[in-house]
Amino acid sequence: xxxxxxxMQTVHAVTQTPYKWGFSTDIEMELAPKGLxxxxxxxxxxRKEEPEWLLEWRLKAFAAWQAMAEPHWAHVAHxxxxxxxxxxxxxxxxxxxxxxxxxVDPALLATYEKLGIPLKERAILAGVEPAEGEGAPVAVDAxxxxxSVATTFRATLAKAxxxxxxxxxxxxxxxxxxxKYLGSVVPQGDNFYAALNSAVFTDGSFVYVPPGVRCPMxxxxxxxxxxxxxxxxxxxxxxxxxxxxxSYLEGCTAPQRDENQLHAAVVELIALDDxxxxxxxxxxxxxxxxxxxxxxxxxxxxxGACRGARSKISWTQVETGSAITWKYPSxxxxxxxxxxxxxxxxxxxxxxQADTGTKMIHIGRNTRSTIVSKGISAGRSDNTYxxxxxxxxxxxxxxxxxxxxxxxxxxxxGAHTVPYIESRNPxxxxxxxxxxxxxxxxxxxxxxxxxxxxxxxVNLIVNGFCKDVLKELPMEFAVEAxxxxxxxxxxxxx
Amino acid sequence: xxxxxxxxxxxxxxPILRGIDLTVPTGEVHAIMGPxxxxxxxxxxxxxxxxxxxxxxxxxxxxxxxxxxxAPEERAAAGLFLAFQYPVELPGVxxxxxLRTALNALHRxxxxxxxxxxQFLKLARAEAKRLxxxxxxLKRNVNVGFSGGEKKRNEVLQMAILRPxxxxxxxxxxGLDIDALRIVAEGVNxxxxxxxxxLVITHYQRLLEHIVPDRVHVLAGGxxxxxxxxxxxxxxxxxxxxxxxxxxx
Numbered sequence: 085x086x087x088x089x090x091x092m093q094t095v096h097a098v099t100q101t102p103y104k105w106g107f108s109t110d111i112e113m114e115l116a117p118k119g120l121x122x123x124x125x126x127x128x129x130x131r132k133e134e135p136e137w138l139l140e141w142r143l144k145a146f147a148a149w150q151a152m153a154e155p156h157w158a159h160v161a162h163x164x165x166x167x168x169x170x171x172x173x174x175x176x177x178x179x180x181x182x183x184x185x186x187x188v189d190p191a192l193l194a195t196y197e198k199l200g201i202p203l204k205e206r207a208i209l210a211g212v213e214p215a216e217g218e219g220a221p222v223a224v225d226a227x228x229x230x231x232s233v234a235t236t237f238r239a240t241l242a243k244a245x246x247x248x249x250x251x252x253x254x255x256x257x258x259x260x261x262x263x264k265y266l267g268s269v270v271p272q273g274d275n276f277y278a279a280l281n282s283a284v285f286t287d288g289s290f291v292y293v294p295p296g297v298r299c300p301m302x303x304x305x306x307x308x309x310x311x312x313x314x315x316x317x318x319x320x321x322x323x324x325x326x327x328x329x330x331s332y333l334e335g336c337t338a339p340q341r342d343e344n345q346l347h348a349a350v351v352e353l354i355a356l357d358d359x360x361x362x363x364x365x366x367x368x369x370x371x372x373x374x375x376x377x378x379x380x381x382x383x384x385x386x387x388g389a390c391r392g393a394r395s396k397i398s399w400t401q402v403e404t405g406s407a408i409t410w411k412y413p414s415x416x417x418x419x420x421x422x423x424x425x426x427x428x429x430x431x432x433x434x435x436x437q438a439d440t441g442t443k444m445i446h447i448g449r450n451t452r453s454t455i456v457s458k459g460i461s462a463g464r465s466d467n468t469y470x471x472x473x474x475x476x477x478x479x480x481x482x483x484x485x486x487x488x489x490x491x492x493x494x495x496x497x498g499a500h501t502v503p504y505i506e507s508r509n510p511x512x513x514x515x516x517x518x519x520x521x522x523x524x525x526x527x528x529x530x531x532x533x534x535x536x537x538x539x540x541x542v543n544l545i546v547n548g549f550c551k552d553v554l555k556e557l558p559m560e561f562a563v564e565a566x567x568x569x570x571x572x573x574x575x576x577x578x
Numbered sequence: 579x580x581x582x583x584x585x586x587x588x589x590x591x592x593p594i595l596r597g598i599d600l601t602v603p604t605g606e607v608h609a610i611m612g613p614x615x616x617x618x619x620x621x622x623x624x625x626x627x628x629x630x631x632x633x634x635x636x637x638x639x640x641x642x643x644x645x646x647x648x649a650p651e652e653r654a655a656a657g658l659f660l661a662f663q664y665p666v667e668l669p670g671v672x673x674x675x676x677l678r679t680a681l682n683a684l685h686r687x688x689x690x691x692x693x694x695x696x697q698f699l700k701l702a703r704a705e706a707k708r709l710x711x712x713x714x715x716l717k718r719n720v721n722v723g724f725s726g727g728e729k730k731r732n733e734v735l736q737m738a739i740l741r742p743x744x745x746x747x748x749x750x751x752x753g754l755d756i757d758a759l760r761i762v763a764e765g766v767n768x769x770x771x772x773x774x775x776x777l778v779i780t781h782y783q784r785l786l787e788h789i790v791p792d793r794v795h796v797l798a799g800g801x802x803x804x805x806x807x808x809x810x811x812x813x814x815x816x817x818x819x820x821x822x823x824x825x826x827x
Contacts, residue, residue: 525629530666533626534680534736535654535687544679548670548719 119168122146125283128172132252137263141272145282148273155276158439159468159500160408162381165346172284172317237301244300246330247292251319254290261292265323269352269389269416277348277410278385281317285350288319293328293359302558303332318349324359326392331362333561347406349384357392357419362400364557365413366565368572369405374434374463379407386413387443390422390451398425399442400556402565404572407436412470414443417451417479424453427553429565431572432465432497441471441502446479446512455486458550461497462573468500475512482512490520491549493542493573543570579604579775580625580645580744585636586800587624594620596800597636602744607766607776609786611811612797613819618779619663621797622748625777626660627653640744654680655687657743661733661750668720673732674702676720677739684740705738708768709761727758734765745769745776751785763788783815796822 117124125146129139154165241248247258254262272282293299324330334351347369353361363386372379382405388397399413415424426442444453453473461467473484490499501518523545531541547554547566554562585598594617602608612618623631625638627650638645640656648656668676682692693701702716711731721729730750737745750762766776766789778789786794786808794810795802796819804810804822814822 524666526666527668529626529628529650530662530668531676531680532650533654533660533662534676534740535651535683536680537651537683540679540683544671544676545668548668551670 118171120146120170120172120284124172128284128286132255134255135259138255141267142283145272145279146284149276149279149283152273152276152279158410158470159466159502160410160437160439162408162437165381167280170346240300244297245294246297246299247290248303249290251285251288251290251321254292254321258290258292261323262290262321265352265354266321267352269354269387270350270385275385277383278350281319281348281350281385285317285319288321288349290320291322291330291332293324293330295326295328297325297328299328299330303330316347318347320349320351321354322352322361322363323354324356324361324395326356327358328356329360329362331364331558333364333366333558335366335368345379345381347380347382347384349382349386351384351386351413353386353388353397355388355390355392355395355397355422358394359392360396360398361388362398363388363413364561365399365401365403366557366561366568367401367403367405367409368568370407371405371434371436372407379436380405381408381410382406383408383410386411387416388414388424389416390419390424390448392422393419393448394421395419396423396425398423398427398556400425400427400553401429401440402553402557402568403428403430403438403440404568406438409436409438409440411440412442414445415453416445416447417453417482418447419451420448421450421452422448423451425556426453426455426457426471427556428457429460429550429553429569430458430467430469431460431569432462432467433572434463434465436463436465438466439468439470441469443472444474444484446473446475446482446484449479450481450483451479452482453484455484455488456552457486457488458553459488459490459499460493460546460549460569460573461490461499462493464496466498466500468502470502470504472504473506473514473516474504475507475509475514477508479509480511482509484512484514486514486516486518487552488516488518489549490518491546492520492522539570539574542573546570546573579641580777581637581639583637585621585624585638586634587620588632588634589620589630593634594800595624598797598800598802600795600802602775602777604775605772606792607770607778607789608793608795609778609780609789609791609811610795610797610802611780611783611814611819614781616797617800618781618797619748622660622663622746622777622779625653625746626650626658651683652687654740655684659737659740659742659745661730661737661745661747663748663750663752665721665724665729665733667722667724669722671720672716673718673720674699674716677702677716677736680736681740702735702739706735709735709738709765711735711761726753727755730754731758731761734762738765738768741769741774743774745774747776747778747780749779749781751780751782759785760788783811786811798822 122143125142129142270278273279322332353363355361369380369382370378390397397415401413403409413426417424424444428440430438430440432438441457442455455471457469459467459469469488471486475482488501492499499520503516505514507514523542527545528538528541531544532538546569554565557565580602582598582600585595587595598621610618620631624633633646640658645653678698685692703713706713706715715732721732724732733750751759754762763785778791790808794806794808796804
């Protein structure tokens with residue numbers, strides 16, 4: 085195994101860029117004490133000038149969290165997390181970053197190059213400090229540029245009536261919407277990490293698409309540039325009103341630097357009658373080194389409610405990063421004839437652990453769900469698909485199809501499939517197919533005989549394996565995702 | 579073009595090739611015939627560089643280069659192509675995409691310009707048409723759901739597009755009906771030229787009625803036991819391998 089070639093281990097877990105939205109860089113705040121208690125939550129709420137109801141909401145979440153225990157049912161292992169040893173209200177630590185791209189680790193830059201990340205974005209991603217005065221490095225342009233680009237996008241969106249802003253801003257500007265929907269899909273006490281997030285979430289995105297509006301752009305470029313440092317307890321709320329459509333892209337294919345080891349985000353989606361939400365994620369946080377040191381713990385709760393009739397929520401994810409991924413984007417199919425989809429590629433290499441899947445809860449009549457999960461394990465990693473399909477008594481005519489495939493590279497990795505099926509309506513139809521395969525020696529030899537290098541052969545085979553999922557991604561993202569798979573698996577064969 | 583001297587090889591420690599001497603000059607088509615288990619497929623895999631086929635002695639030069647020192651993809655770049663006896667399925671990988679990736683890898687290795695999707699598709703469609711293959715063969719996933727005959731024809735299509743200097747066909751005729759057999763033969767004949775050679779490995783003589791070889795070699799027990807002109811193939815068909823092998827022993 086030529087694991088020295090693995091590029092991700094060169095990504096250091098530090099971040100330098102300051103928060104963009106609504107945060108002062110007050111020294112006092114950066115020194116906010118470690119630990120979590122009601123006073124800290126009051127401080128957070130006060131600093132963000134939140135209304136009383138939101139403070140009460142947070143405190144309720146905190147009370148729920150205190151009564152809960154960290155879950156241990158997932159097929160992952162990590163040292164205990166001391167939740168009192170974290171800062172819950174501190175802007176990310178402002179350690180001095182590299183002053184220009186010339187000071188950034190060449191291996192990291194090589195990775196950006198391979199991924200085809202635009203030059204200006206590379207500096208932002210690498211955490212280059214914007215310099216002041218003359219001889220400003222590329223980062224300054226990039227930052228200025230991104231701000232202006234963002235502004236342009238916001239104007240276009242506003243014209244269509246789409247609200248797209250930081251959730252902290254939405255709390256101030258659109259309190260009725262936030263109050264109505266926040267926690268309506270993932271309640272404060274839903275699970276340990278969601279409760280923690282509800283108590284202390286710092287920021288995230290808010291989207292509202294008014295009735296009948298088709299959001300005029302993929303909410304992607306904007307996000308890619310702006311949402312890098314929404315913090316470790318990110319909160320996203322997306323509402324698609326009657327007959328509307330929105331496609332939202334989260335994340336970035338470039339390896340992202342981040343000093344926070346624990347990430348516990350919450351994403352809530354709400355689709356009303358005939359509305360559609362397409363939510364795509366490419367997650368590539370620091371996975372730790374070859375020995376499993378460092379790396380992000382990604383414990384995220386993502387859930388969508390198909391509240392209206394004929395509504396549709398589609399989750400697509402490409403997960404290549406993080407030391408541990410604990411993630412089950414789910415759909416609650418309440419409206420009659422509503423549709424839930426989950427398309428997932430999860431790649432684990434070295435010592436990474438991923439326990440991911442989905443939940444499809446069929447409540448309304450003739451609700452349909454599709455699950456396509458592709459797990460790829462290499463090195464000494466562990467990759468688990470965990471999925472629940474629950475058909476409630478009133479969900480007459482409900483249908484689910486699950487396709488769950490695992491691909492193993494090498495013989496020291498693991499793939500596990502844990503499907504749960506609960507059907508309480510006799511008219512429902514639930515299908516589950518699962519396969520596990522290895523990249524076969526004869527496939528590699530066949531490709532090499534035709535002239536492909538071993539790595540190109542692996543990429544081709546892996547991309548073929550993932551095709552059903554990658555085709556669900558918006559075009560420009562799909563191309564990046566393909567490259568990302570190649571970079572992630574570099575050096576995992578041979 | 580291809581010179582094999584005293585080649586011995588074993589699989590899982592068991593000797594299969596016991597000293598092969600064979601020269602295929604540029605521009606010639608040679609056939610290797612032999613009974614089952616004589617080492618025909620092992621020879622083709624050893625020449626293509628498959629893992630698990632261990633060369634224990636002898637030399638192989640290809641256009642003057644030490645073939646055995648090259649990785650499989652380097653051999654491909656040098657112009658060696660193996661039509662597989664059992665073509666491999668690649669789920670989710672489109673045939674056209676696979677072939678273009680392969681062709682461009684070869685071009686890159688040789689310092690030639692790569693083809694974009696449009697240029698490639700033009701070339702691939704023309705070749706498919708020439709071999710009377712439907713266009714949709716290019717759209718389907720590599721060998722997935724192909725019948726035995728389609729897989730073999732796909733090998734010939736790949737060969738036509740990649741245009742090797744030396745094509746090795748490992749029992750490409752097995753399991754083919756007469757129409758498919760003719761298509762395979764046409765594919766090989768189309769590649770014939772002063773700069774190209776082929777090594778046609780077959781169990782039966784019938785393919786050699788369509789591809790008339792310059793030389794025929796009989797492989798038995800890991801050695802070439804007889805060589806001759808096209809007549810040798812016919813003699814084998816009539817008398818069977820036993821007589822020839824017994825003669826040589």
